[in-house]
Amino acid sequence: MNFVKRYLIPRLVQYILVVFLGVTAVFLIPRLTPTDPIAHTIAQIRSQGAYLDPATVDEFIQDLKELYGLEGSILDQYIGLWKRLFRGDFGVSFFQFPTRVSELVGRALPWTVGLLLTTTVISWVAGNLVGGLAGYFSRKRWAQALDFAAMVIRPLPYYIFSFTLLLLFGYVIRLFPIAGGAAIGSVPSFTWSYIADVLRHAFLPALSLTILGGTIWFQTMKLIVQNVNAESFVQYAKLGGVKEGIIVSKYVIRNAMLPQITALGLALGQIFSGALITEIVFSYPGLGTLLYNAVITGDYNLIMGITIFSIVAITTAILLLDLLYPLFDPRVRYR
Amino acid sequence: MRSKTILLIVSLLTTVGLLVACRPAVPVTPVEVTRIVQGTPIVVTATPAPVVKEKAPDVLGILPRSETLIAAQLTGRVGSPDDFNEWVGWKWRDRGMQQLMNEPLWSVDFATGKIINGLADGDPVYNENFTQVTIPLRKGVTWSDGQPFTAADVVFTVETLMKYEGFNAHSFFVENVESVSAPDDYTVVFKLKQPNSRFHTTFLDRWGSTWIMPKHIFEKVDDPVKFQFNPPVGTGPYKLHSYDPAGYWTIWERREDWDKSPTGIMFGEPKPKYIVFQAFANEGAKILAQLTHQLDAVDLSAEGLKAALAQGKTNRAYQPTFPWVVNNDPCITGLTFNTAKPPYDNPEVRWALLLAIDIVEYEAQAVDGAATMSPVHVPSLGPYPDYYIKPMQDWLKEFTLDLGGGETFKPYDPEAPARLAEYAKSRGYVIPDDPAFIAQAFGYGWYKYAPDAAEKLLIKNGFSRDADGKWRLPDGKPWRIEVISRSDMSHLEYRNAAAAVQQWKKFGIDAVHVPSDNVSALTQYGEYDVSGNWPAFEPWGAGADLSRVLDVFNSAYVKPIGEMTQGHTSRWSSPEMDDVLKRLRETDPTKTDQVVAIGTEGLKILVQNMPGIPTFGYIGFVSWDEYYWTNWPGAENPYTQPYTHWGPFKYMTPFLQPTGN
Numbered sequence: 001m002n003f004v005k006r007y008l009i010p011r012l013v014q015y016i017l018v019v020f021l022g023v024t025a026v027f028l029i030p031r032l033t034p035t036d037p038i039a040h041t042i043a044q045i046r047s048q049g050a051y052l053d054p055a056t057v058d059e060f061i062q063d064l065k066e067l068y069g070l071e072g073s074i075l076d077q078y079i080g081l082w083k084r085l086f087r088g089d090f091g092v093s094f095f096q097f098p099t100r101v102s103e104l105v106g107r108a109l110p111w112t113v114g115l116l117l118t119t120t121v122i123s124w125v126a127g128n129l130v131g132g133l134a135g136y137f138s139r140k141r142w143a144q145a146l147d148f149a150a151m152v153i154r155p156l157p158y159y160i161f162s163f164t165l166l167l168l169f170g171y172v173i174r175l176f177p178i179a180g181g182a183a184i185g186s187v188p189s190f191t192w193s194y195i196a197d198v199l200r201h202a203f204l205p206a207l208s209l210t211i212l213g214g215t216i217w218f219q220t221m222k223l224i225v226q227n228v229n230a231e232s233f234v235q236y237a238k239l240g241g242v243k244e245g246i247i248v249s250k251y252v253i254r255n256a257m258l259p260q261i262t263a264l265g266l267a268l269g270q271i272f273s274g275a276l277i278t279e280i281v282f283s284y285p286g287l288g289t290l291l292y293n294a295v296i297t298g299d300y301n302l303i304m305g306i307t308i309f310s311i312v313a314i315t316t317a318i319l320l321l322d323l324l325y326p327l328f329d330p331r332v333r334y335r
Numbered sequence: 336m337r338s339k340t341i342l343l344i345v346s347l348l349t350t351v352g353l354l355v356a357c358r359p360a361v362p363v364t365p366v367e368v369t370r371i372v373q374g375t376p377i378v379v380t381a382t383p384a385p386v387v388k389e390k391a392p393d394v395l396g397i398l399p400r401s402e403t404l405i406a407a408q409l410t411g412r413v414g415s416p417d418d419f420n421e422w423v424g425w426k427w428r429d430r431g432m433q434q435l436m437n438e439p440l441w442s443v444d445f446a447t448g449k450i451i452n453g454l455a456d457g458d459p460v461y462n463e464n465f466t467q468v469t470i471p472l473r474k475g476v477t478w479s480d481g482q483p484f485t486a487a488d489v490v491f492t493v494e495t496l497m498k499y500e501g502f503n504a505h506s507f508f509v510e511n512v513e514s515v516s517a518p519d520d521y522t523v524v525f526k527l528k529q530p531n532s533r534f535h536t537t538f539l540d541r542w543g544s545t546w547i548m549p550k551h552i553f554e555k556v557d558d559p560v561k562f563q564f565n566p567p568v569g570t571g572p573y574k575l576h577s578y579d580p581a582g583y584w585t586i587w588e589r590r591e592d593w594d595k596s597p598t599g600i601m602f603g604e605p606k607p608k609y610i611v612f613q614a615f616a617n618e619g620a621k622i623l624a625q626l627t628h629q630l631d632a633v634d635l636s637a638e639g640l641k642a643a644l645a646q647g648k649t650n651r652a653y654q655p656t657f658p659w660v661v662n663n664d665p666c667i668t669g670l671t672f673n674t675a676k677p678p679y680d681n682p683e684v685r686w687a688l689l690l691a692i693d694i695v696e697y698e699a700q701a702v703d704g705a706a707t708m709s710p711v712h713v714p715s716l717g718p719y720p721d722y723y724i725k726p727m728q729d730w731l732k733e734f735t736l737d738l739g740g741g742e743t744f745k746p747y748d749p750e751a752p753a754r755l756a757e758y759a760k761s762r763g764y765v766i767p768d769d770p771a772f773i774a775q776a777f778g779y780g781w782y783k784y785a786p787d788a789a790e791k792l793l794i795k796n797g798f799s800r801d802a803d804g805k806w807r808l809p810d811g812k813p814w815r816i817e818v819i820s821r822s823d824m825s826h827l828e829y830r831n832a833a834a835a836v837q838q839w840k841k842f843g844i845d846a847v848h849v850p851s852d853n854v855s856a857l858t859q860y861g862e863y864d865v866s867g868n869w870p871a872f873e874p875w876g877a878g879a880d881l882s883r884v885l886d887v888f889n890s891a892y893v894k895p896i897g898e899m900t901q902g903h904t905s906r907w908s909s910p911e912m913d914d915v916l917k918r919l920r921e922t923d924p925t926k927t928d929q930v931v932a933i934g935t936e937g938l939k940i941l942v943q944n945m946p947g948i949p950t951f952g953y954i955g956f957v958s959w960d961e962y963y964w965t966n967w968p969g970a971e972n973p974y975t976q977p978y979t980h981w982g983p984f985k986y987m988t989p990f991l992q993p994t995g996n
Contacts, residue, residue, distance in 0.1 A: 036856040039899060043855030044425045045503060045543075052503075053537070054892045057901040059506035067501055096414040097424040098561045104414070107580060163619055171623045178629065179620045184405075184584045184611055185397040185577060283616040285581035289412065296852045 008323070015319045022311035026304050027081055031074065035298035037094040038064045044095075044297075068094045068301075081304070090305035095297045101305035104290060111181055112286040115202055115278070116271040119209040124264050126210070127217025132253040134218070135225025147222065150215045162208040162281045169204055176204045179283035205282045209275065217260070224256040231255075258329055265321035269314030272306075398586070401996060404607035404964055404988075406979035407621050407633040412614040413582035419567035419575075421546060422502045423560050428543065430578075430585040431612045434984040436479075436569035438597045439540035440470065440547075442983050445665040445876030446973040448718045450539070451986065453597045454484065454547060454570060456521070458925065459535040465921075466530055470538075472521040477595040478549050479574040486517035491550035493525075501560030504545050507537060532920055533882050540982040541665075541875055571985055572598040572605045584613045598985045605988035607964070612979075618825070625650065628962045632979045636825030637702060640956035649962040653955070653977050654970040657764035658705030658776060661955035661977050665876030667714040668706075668827045670818070670835050671868040671947035674907040675861055675896050678796070678808060685945045686736055687792040688865075690746060691842035692835065693784035695754045698951060700837055701830040704759045706951035708751060708778035711938045712871035713884060714952035715778040722879045722931050723938060724779050730939065731780065736788070739795030744788045752777035778951075786842055806844045815845040819857055820867035822850040831950060832867035858904040861896035868904055870947025880924040881934035888912050888946070907946030912937065966992040 038061055046052050052060070065071050069080065069091065084091055090101035134143040153161070170178040177183070183197050228234060229252055237247050276288035287306060294302035413427040421428050421437075440455040450458075456471040476484040493515045496502045511534055513526040527534055537545045548559075549568045556562045566575050573587035587610045593599040613630065615621045618639045624630035626647050635643060640659060643650050652659035672679040672688075679685060698704050709715040710731055715724055731747040738744050755777045756766050766773070797809030806814040816839060820832035832848050839846035857863050872887045874880075890913050892902030900906055915937045922929050957977055959967045968977050968987060975986050 033853075034856055034862070035853050036860070036899075039856035039859045041425060042859070042899075053507045053510075054887055054889065054901045056506035056510050057892075057899070059510070060503070061899060063500045063505060093414070095425065096418075099415045099418060111581065166620065166623065171627060174627065178623045178627070179613070179615050180579075180583050181581055182579075184579075184613060185586055187577070188580065280616040281620070283412075283583060283614065283620055285412075285583065289616065290414075293414065298856075 011319060011322050015315055018315045019312060022315070023081075023085070023304075023308055024078075026307045026311070027078055030295075030298065030300045030303050033298070035295070037068060037298035037300065038070070040297040041095065067097060068092075085308070090308070091301040093294075093299055093302045095293070095299045095302070101301050104302060105287070105305055105309060108285060108287045108290045109272075111284065112275070112288070113271060115205055115284070115286065116209070116275055117268070119206050119213060120264075120267050120271060122206075123210045123213035124217055124260070124267070127214040128221045128253075128257070128260055130214075131218035131221030132225050132248070132256060135222035135256070136229060136248050136252055138222070138226055143222075146218070150219050153211065153215045154219065156212075158208070158212055159277055159281065161212060162205075162278065165204050165208050166281060177201050181285045202284075205275075205278050205284050208281075209278060220263075221256060221260060224259065225252055228252050228256045261325075261328055262321060265317045266314070269317035270310075272310040272313040398609050398611075401963060401993060402608040403611060404609070404991070405611045405613055405629065405631050407624075407630055408585075408612040408614045409634055409980040412616065413578075413585065416578050416580055416582040416585075417563055417565055419564040420559075420562055421564075422496065422504065422548070424503070427582075429612070429980040431573070431587045431610065432567070432569075433540065433543065433546075433982045434571075434979065435573035435587045435610060435988075436567055436571045436575065437540075437546045437982070438476075438570040438985075439544045439982060440535075440538035441540065442986075443539060443541040443665075443876045444976050444983050444986070445717055446663055446968060446976040448877045450877050451601075451983065453540070455538075461532060461923065464530050465532040465534075465923075466527045468525045468527070468534055470523045470525075470535065472523065473597055473600070474521055475595065475600065476570055476597060477592060478551075478568050478570055479590050479592075479596075480549075480568045481592070482549065482551050482568075484547075484570050485520040486523045487520070488547050488550045489523045490515050490517050491554065492545070492548040495548060495553060495559055496545070499560050504537065530921070532922065532924060533880075536875075536883075539875070541873075542981055544982075570596055572596040572988065573610060573985075576609060582614065584611055586611050598989070602986055602989040605985070606991045606993060607988060610988070622646075625958060625960050628960060631960050631962075631964055632967075633958050634978070634980070635956045635958055637705070637956055639825070640958055643958045647958075647960065649960055651959050651961055651967070651969065653957050657759060657766065658703075658954075659956075660702075660705050661957050662705075662707050662776065662952060663716045663973070663976075664953040664955055665714060665717060666873040666953035667709055667712060667869060667871060667949045667951075668831055668867075668953055669870040669948045669950040670831055671858070671866045671870050671903075671905045672907075672945075673861055673863050673865065673896075674905050674946050675893075676864065678798075678814075679864060681796060682944050683736075683792050683796055684798075685948075686746075687789040687796075688839065689782060689945060689948050690785040690789035690792070691844075692782075692838045692948070694751050694781045694950065695758050695784075697834045697838055698755060699758055701827070701834040702951070702954060704755055704762065706954045707776060708755065708781045708951045709949050710747065710779075710781050710942070712941045712947070712949050713874050713881065713938065716952055717876060718879060719874065720774075720779060722927075723881075723935060726931075727935060727938065728779065731942070734942065736792065738788055738791040740791075742791065744785065744791075746782045746785060746788070747780060748783040749780040751781035751783075752779065781950075789842065800843060804843050806842075813845055815847070816864050817847055817849050818865045818867065819849045819851055819854055819863045821854050822852050824850075827953060828854070828867035828869075830867075832865075835865070835867075859899045861894075861898075861900065861904070861906055866904065868947070870905070870949050871941065872903065878924070879927045879930045879934065881930070881937060882916075882919055882924070885912065885916060885919065885934070885937040885941075888941075889916050903946070905946040907944065909940065909944065911940050915940065961994070963994055963996055964991045965994055966990055 041064060092098045093101055093104055096104060134146050137143050169176045181201050186194055186197055234247060234251050237251050276292055278284060279286045279288045291306045409429050410427055413430050415426060418426055419432060421432055438453040440453055442451045442453055444451055454473055454476060456473045460469045472486055478484055493508055493512060496504050497508045497512065499505060511527055511531055513528045515525050517523055552568060553559050572590055572593045574590050576586040576588040578585040589605050589608050590596060593604055618636060621630060621633050622639055622643050625633055625643055640652060644652060653661040672685050674680050694708055698706055707715045711724060713719045713723055734747055736744045736746060752773055756773050760766050799807050801807055808814045818832040818836050820828040823829060829850060836846040836848040851857060858866050858868055871884050874884050887903040888908050889902055890908035893906050893908050894900045915933055919933045922933060924930060968975050974990060976983050
């Protein structure tokens with residue numbers, strides 16, 4: 001009962017408050033920018049010199065306002081937003097009218113989650129495992145070589161790094177496709193050939209994210225382990241003759257894991273913002289370009305749909321971490 | 336241990352280096368070829384595409400590559416891939432809808448300067464006061480589902496568009512159409528609410544038009560605005576095969592009854608069995624795809640085209656030699672002043688800023704000198720030099736500015752194209768000395784680089800220089816010009832803005848370039864000084880009519896700053912231009928002499944007032960891979976317009992030839 005009152009309820013209240021403020025901010029911020037969805041729609045219809053009779057532009061603007069639900073005061077629109085959200089409805093995309101926002105997000109989400117969830121988990125596990133060992137055995141030559149490699153890779157701009165992979169494996173060696181999430185003409189299905197095709201297309205984007213992400217986890221973990229390794233309790237364990245395997249796994253890495261678990265939770269929450277540069281370099285489908293285009297075109301509903309989804313995902317991840325943390329950290333449990 | 340590590344790294348680097356180095360070298364043996372320049376054959380040096388057999392990776396899986404043409408989609412990934420209802424909002428119609436699936440009533444082909452009859456069987460026929468128009472329709476056309484196309488489809492389309500507010504063209508038809516009827520299956524008659532001699536142009540495809548709905552499908556739909564029209568049905572030579580739910584590709588398949596489409600009836604069987612439009616999120620991937628024969632046609636940036644031509648063994652550009660680019664696009668680029676905002680409301684200030692531009696340096700900075708300059712607000716291409724630019728030469732030479740203090744200045748410079756040609760030669764490009772070639776490639780003239788005259792004009796209007804030579808406004812404040820443009824560095828709006836800033840800085844003005852992704856809203860609401868926007872609306876690209884260019888300067892469309900303008904973003908108008916527009920509207924567009932006379936008056940008024948500076952015609956950086964398909968409509972054989980994203984691409988398909996690879 002004490003746990004519920006002192007630990008669970010404050011965090012649930014905080015969760016609801018953050019979501020409320022986040023949704024309100026997401027509603028207001030696009031409306032405060034000079035981006036105008038109607039101006040963008042008209043500009044797009046006039047693109048490449050296509051004609052829109054100037055005499056009828058005023059009427060067209062009015063039609064668009066009605067279609068997009070942009071009539072009425074900001075307060076009316078804000079109340080309308082909450083009404084829709086309680087029904088689980090994000091409305092329609094302005095720029096991709098009349099496609100529903102939920103449909104657009106639902107279409108992009110599997111690609112983003114599939115790629116980023118996998119790469120985040122793989123890079124976290126591999127980076128922390130290798131980083132932990134390299135931190136503990138930091139004087140070994142292999143650990144120094146890995147550290148050197150990480151120092152070379154990490155400062156590389158991601159765009160350059162990923163494009164180099166594309167150039168090397170897509171053009172020079174031609175092992176992997178240059179663009180897309182699946183082969184042209186393929187039909188999504190649960191067949192081995194389609195899954196293999198998707199994996200083949202995802203390999204280079206995943207490799208780029210895993211290498212750079214893993215390098216960051218590696219360096220962080222290595223530094224934490226080196227610090228923990230210098231702590232008195234580790235020194236006492238060594239002097240006390242505790243087996244090295246137990247010192248590494250139970251004393252050092254377990255303690256060093258705590259901040260990395262927090263960081264993993266945040267990284268998993270941020271998956272839902274997409275990976276814009278990865279999507280651009282590899283022409284890979286996902287939420288990143290969807291959100292970018294929504295911002296560029298002032299597609300308020302789509303911006304709100306994606307960012308609300310992201311806010312809920314990140315705050316939920318943080319809440320779950322808070323709730324699970326006592327399992328990893330006895331100090332929290334005993335409090 | 337250390338030596339092993341070093342050995343491993345060196346081995347890896349060597350392997351990668353060898354892989355790169357072993358790529359076959361680019362053949363550079365030039366040959367002499369004959370090109371037709373304005374009807375005159377001339378011999379130029381060109382580098383031919385070598386015949387190189389190379390196995391291309393089969394990326395298509397289900398489609399035979401040798402029967403498939405792949406083109407890059409200009410507007411990128413489709414945001415609403417399930418939706419083909421192109422009458423509502425923006426539906427990425429260049430995914431193949433406007434090029435392959437649809438036939439319009441008429442199409443503009445800017446390469447030949449012709450209007451091509453599609454679903455129409457001839458020109459529109461107006462009554463004497465332009466309140467009624469009769470359109471004859473082509474017989475023997477069927478929709479891709481086998482249903483016959485008739486006048487009932489046209490009548491239904493117009494009545495449906497008028498009935499529902501959600502359609503893009505709703506306001507236009509409500510504003511213009513009193514009634515529409517079909518006296519027989521192949522004739523449509525429109526009665527108009529007011530005289531409109533250009534009403535039919537809503538059905539004229541120039542990168543878009545009002546397309547005809549299949550009545551037998553839309554009449555069964557409850558809400559045609561929200562209807563997704565999937566699978567779509569059209570009268571074009573191709574039908575939808577499949578599409579990527581993520582929006583990256585759309586595949587079109589040649590109709591078995593292609594001979595029932597206007598394209599098939601007019602030009603024969605389209606050669607590619609399948610055509611794929613694929614979206615790429617970055618230019619590097621487009622180039623890599625083309626170099627590996629996974630992409631047959633693509634629009635690139637200037638730098639991208641050079642890279643593709645340098646690396647590709649089977650690539651070619653629109654022109655076989657410098658300037659390589661597509662230079663017959665019916666569009667004039669340049670700069671636009673916000674004439675509702677001081678000091679740009681003063682035509683003499685606008686002219687001073689023009690005279691501070693050295694067009695040769697400007698073009699060199701913007702496009703490496705590869706574009707055709709124009710002194711007036713239409714491009715120097717297609718029908719426009721003959722109708723307007725050449726006949727206006729004497730007037731342009733005599734056009735005079737009053738610099739104040741009794742001094743006058745004639746700014747026109749017919750030698751500017753020759754100066755640009757010299758620049759191109761200095762860059763090492765092969766430029767024939769033939770005046771016809773220079774006029775075709777670089778234009779007929781522009782304006783003098785005259786900073787002294789610009790200075791006098793500014794001083795006449797109260798401007799001054801400070802001790803550092805920097806210009807100050809008449810109120811003594813420093814003069815700062817913000818030139819806005821799109822943020823896409825390869826776009827010619829960006830290139831124009833960047834070049835203008837360099838020129839005006841050199842002249843002593845604190846000019847800054849502000850790229851913005853929000854440029855469409857900023858310009859439409861008038862929140863800017865100068866923009867890289869086109870200085871006039873694009874002409875039709877065929878015929879002499881300039882209504883499309885001039886009509887946006889109608890004073891009725893001008894809105895105050897802060898309200899979205901209906902007309903041109905310069906917000907400029909004048910009673911003289913209103914008079915020209917009134918007379919143009921009352922003139923039959925097919926009466927060429929009358930249309931040219933009135934259009935010339937309009938162009939002169941624009942030169943005198945210079946609400947925007949025309950610089951050079953739009954240039955397209957098209958790269959074609961000839962590994963699978965040849966007979967592209969290049970400059971030596973411009974049988975149709977060269978883009979795969981324009982509607983008349985469908986008319987290119989019967990003439991493309993498979994190589995057998």
